[in-house]
Amino acid sequence: MSNPTLLILPGDGIGPEVMTEVRKVIDWMGSSRGISFDVSEALVGGASYDAHGTPLTDETMEQAQSVDAVLLGAVGGPKYDDLDFSVKPERGLLRLRKEMDLYANLRPAQCFDALADFSSLKKDVVAGLDIMIIRELTSGIYFGEPRGIITEGNERIGINTQRYTESEIARVARSAFELARKRGNKVCSMEKANVMESGVLWRRVVTEVHEAEYSDVELSHMYADAGAMQLCRWPKQFDVIVTDNLFGDLLSDAAAMLTGSLGMLPSASLGAPMSNGRPKALYEPVHGSAPDIAGQGKANPIACILSFAMALRYSFDLGEEATRVEQAVEKVLADGLRTADLIGEEGVSPVSTSAMGDAIIAAL
Amino acid sequence: MSNPTLLILPGDGIGPEVMTEVRKVIDWMGSSRGISFDVSEALVGGASYDAHGTPLTDETMEQAQSVDAVLLGAVGGPKYDDLDFSVKPERGLLRLRKEMDLYANLRPAQCFDALADFSSLKKDVVAGLDIMIIRELTSGIYFGEPRGIITEGNERIGINTQRYTESEIARVARSAFELARKRGNKVCSMEKANVMESGVLWRRVVTEVHEAEYSDVELSHMYADAGAMQLCRWPKQFDVIVTDNLFGDLLSDAAAMLTGSLGMLPSASLGAPMSNGRPKALYEPVHGSAPDIAGQGKANPIACILSFAMALRYSFDLGEEATRVEQAVEKVLADGLRTADLIGEEGVSPVSTSAMGDAIIAAL
Ligand SMILES: CC(C)[C@H](C(=O)O)[C@@H](O)C(=O)O
Ligand SMILES: CC(C)[C@H](C(=O)O)[C@@H](O)C(=O)O
Numbered sequence: 253m254s255n256p257t258l259l260i261l262p263g264d265g266i267g268p269e270v271m272t273e274v275r276k277v278i279d280w281m282g283s284s285r286g287i288s289f290d291v292s293e294a295l296v297g298g299a300s301y302d303a304h305g306t307p308l309t310d311e312t313m314e315q316a317q318s319v320d321a322v323l324l325g326a327v328g329g330p331k332y333d334d335l336d337f338s339v340k341p342e343r344g345l346l347r348l349r350k351e352m353d354l355y356a357n358l359r360p361a362q363c364f365d366a367l368a369d370f371s372s373l374k375k376d377v378v379a380g381l382d383i384m385i386i387r388e389l390t391s392g393i394y395f396g397e398p399r400g401i402i403t404e405g406n407e408r409i410g411i412n413t414q415r416y417t418e419s420e421i422a423r424v425a426r427s428a429f430e431l432a433r434k435r436g437n438k439v440c441s442m443e444k445a446n447v448m449e450s451g452v453l454w455r456r457v458v459t460e461v462h463e464a465e466y467s468d469v470e471l472s473h474m475y476a477d478a479g480a481m482q483l484c485r486w487p488k489q490f491d492v493i494v495t496d497n498l499f500g501d502l503l504s505d506a507a508a509m510l511t512g513s514l515g516m517l518p519s520a521s522l523g524a525p526m527s528n529g530r531p532k533a534l535y536e537p538v539h540g541s542a543p544d545i546a547g548q549g550k551a552n553p554i555a556c557i558l559s560f561a562m563a564l565r566y567s568f569d570l571g572e573e574a575t576r577v578e579q580a581v582e583k584v585l586a587d588g589l590r591t592a593d594l595i596g597e598e599g600v601s602p603v604s605t606s607a608m609g610d611a612i613i614a615a616l
Numbered sequence: 617m618s619n620p621t622l623l624i625l626p627g628d629g630i631g632p633e634v635m636t637e638v639r640k641v642i643d644w645m646g647s648s649r650g651i652s653f654d655v656s657e658a659l660v661g662g663a664s665y666d667a668h669g670t671p672l673t674d675e676t677m678e679q680a681q682s683v684d685a686v687l688l689g690a691v692g693g694p695k696y697d698d699l700d701f702s703v704k705p706e707r708g709l710l711r712l713r714k715e716m717d718l719y720a721n722l723r724p725a726q727c728f729d730a731l732a733d734f735s736s737l738k739k740d741v742v743a744g745l746d747i748m749i750i751r752e753l754t755s756g757i758y759f760g761e762p763r764g765i766i767t768e769g770n771e772r773i774g775i776n777t778q779r780y781t782e783s784e785i786a787r788v789a790r791s792a793f794e795l796a797r798k799r800g801n802k803v804c805s806m807e808k809a810n811v812m813e814s815g816v817l818w819r820r821v822v823t824e825v826h827e828a829e830y831s832d833v834e835l836s837h838m839y840a841d842a843g844a845m846q847l848c849r850w851p852k853q854f855d856v857i858v859t860d861n862l863f864g865d866l867l868s869d870a871a872a873m874l875t876g877s878l879g880m881l882p883s884a885s886l887g888a889p890m891s892n893g894r895p896k897a898l899y900e901p902v903h904g905s906a907p908d909i910a911g912q913g914k915a916n917p918i919a920c921i922l923s924f925a926m927a928l929r930y931s932f933d934l935g936e937e938a939t940r941v942e943q944a945v946e947k948v949l950a951d952g953l954r955t956a957d958l959i960g961e962e963g964v965s966p967v968s969t970s971a972m973g974d975a976i977i978a979a980l
Contacts, residue, residue: 328810337813337816340810342810342811346811372737372738372741372848372849372850373736373737373738373848374736374737374738377736393757393778393812394811394812396775399812399813400813401813401816401817404781407781407782407783408781408782408817408821409779409780409781409782409817410778410779410780410812410813410814410815410816410817410818411760411777411778411779411813411814412777412778412812412813412814413775413776413777413778414757414774414775414776414777414778415773415774415775416773416774417768417771417772417773418771418772418773419771444862444865446692446704446706447706447710447758448757448758448763448774448776449701449763449764449765449774449775449776450765450774450775450776451774452701452765452774453765453772453773453774454774457772476865476866477865477866477869478869478904480844480866480867480869480870480873481869481870481872481873481878482873483870484736484737484848484870484873484874485736485873486736498808498862499866501808501840501841502840502841502844502863502866502867503844503866505841505842505844505845506844506845506847506848506870508845509844509845509846509848509849510848514845540842
């Protein structure tokens, strides 16, 4: 049987640095566990724009469609701020999500014990926190038409469209209920049904799917603004949160920051099963490209390494190997190793990106 | 000269209770400071729907247009969840905002010294916090057309439209810059210009207004998801934040919760000057209608009382009287008085809504 295939897209900013460390873990899987991958690499985002004038070439798009899983670093940076909207680095990532139809974005917000003190929240509010935000990723205001900047009279007008079909809502709701069954069996759905009709439909369809197929799971609804509040107040009240593309963008970032573990958090973006039974999948850290520290060996590779662990679990059914990687990460943290982003005021000195990667390999 | 006029709209849930306490402060202003108002009262939200079948009658709308300032309690509640979208309690509030053209919603996120321990954030992160979020309130996805739930084939589709004209952006940007000049002289504008064209226009117009009229103010831009993160991480980095209607809804609620002082936070929604020079204005607490505790004397009236203080300052140019009210609030807090929402685990026993109101009058 041929090896499973991985496409690595390091992207911009700290993307390439953290991906170098992920490579070490991939190599270790082959040499020490006999689990080998066929790895290819390509450009995305600003890096692709610089080389090819587009944030994602058709060739790379095709490659992404044909591999078993894609690992992405990060895209974007101030260097590209003045680019035309259609070739911004982010368009590359958005095209991948859309064309691979990766509708369920799994974003765990987890607080690592060793880092509970590092959160801006009180320790008892975040210690042991483990919630999963499922963000719809292929529709909503990110992709709706009409969109653009038009001129009427002598005024410019900016337009975007939020548009959700019931099947788009239903399929991501199913992902959330399925996941909840393997966790705390609780789903909270968030929208603004008090203000937006698309939120009214969202709430209705989630309720219908729940009644028809998942009545064993506990379902609640919350307005997204109240959700933002409750995440800040007492995040442990949640198990699985399901929400739309735009709310999910803000809420999952806020949740990630609350854990104090932003540089630690992975994500998986999953679509429908391919002919080999594996879901279409892209894995990426929740953090961005952090251009301010790029190239200085300061970046934290853990989020990206844990994204690879998610790939082991969700794409390759290698849950045990995933746990092995996660435990190695916990071990180096417990040993006191910290990259610069994890240093508070205590005066610990930080280790470099590559030293962190090496320590994780050693712990494996 | 005739007295300035106030329209009181208590609304739903805890709205009527907290407004009763505001009345005490209004009466005190007349009897002790010789500052009298002509006060009228009407229904809004679910209360209006129950009486008139609409969340806001045309008559009340006209009244709101003709007074010097409107004070609103809160609207909404689960009782009205199944109402048709067009008569939901929230439509009453949204109609007021839209028809009075209250484009600048000022939402201070302030941490009261006596309550710093009460935040879910660490004390050093929030103590002394004082930021002002200016939320655009009359446009964006709250009001854009087309909107609704349509059926295509046999699928329901939910649609909303985000639509911003450059003059809508420019006027709220001006409000933010004007306010910043009276504070820390710093504005951070938040959007998703990396994903939404309406965000691209937002950033462009804010930048143009800045360059042409307010280059003395420090301006920065942040993506709204990063903004949500930074608010959770280190909110003191901000002075004034300006953002659109939907982002402002989430971000200001998160910011309010972070302060630990949600039941304390007022807001002002301001429009263009009327013929008497006063701005069109509506004042309301940031908290909602809290139907779960309504009618039990548990509600905290302070946010609504401080909203009246904002009215004194912004509508009636009575900054000194406003400060007097604010200081009375600080005094009762320093004295240890707490409504139920402000009780942590320390075992202080709470005072009732009306006892809190009376204590504030006594402190005045
Ligand atoms: C980079 C950007 C396009 C992206 C988004 O807005 O979805 C990012 O913020 C994320 O959350 O993955
Ligand atoms: C009640 C609701 C319509 C309102 C909003 O979404 O604007 C509220 O959440 C607010 O922030 O004032």
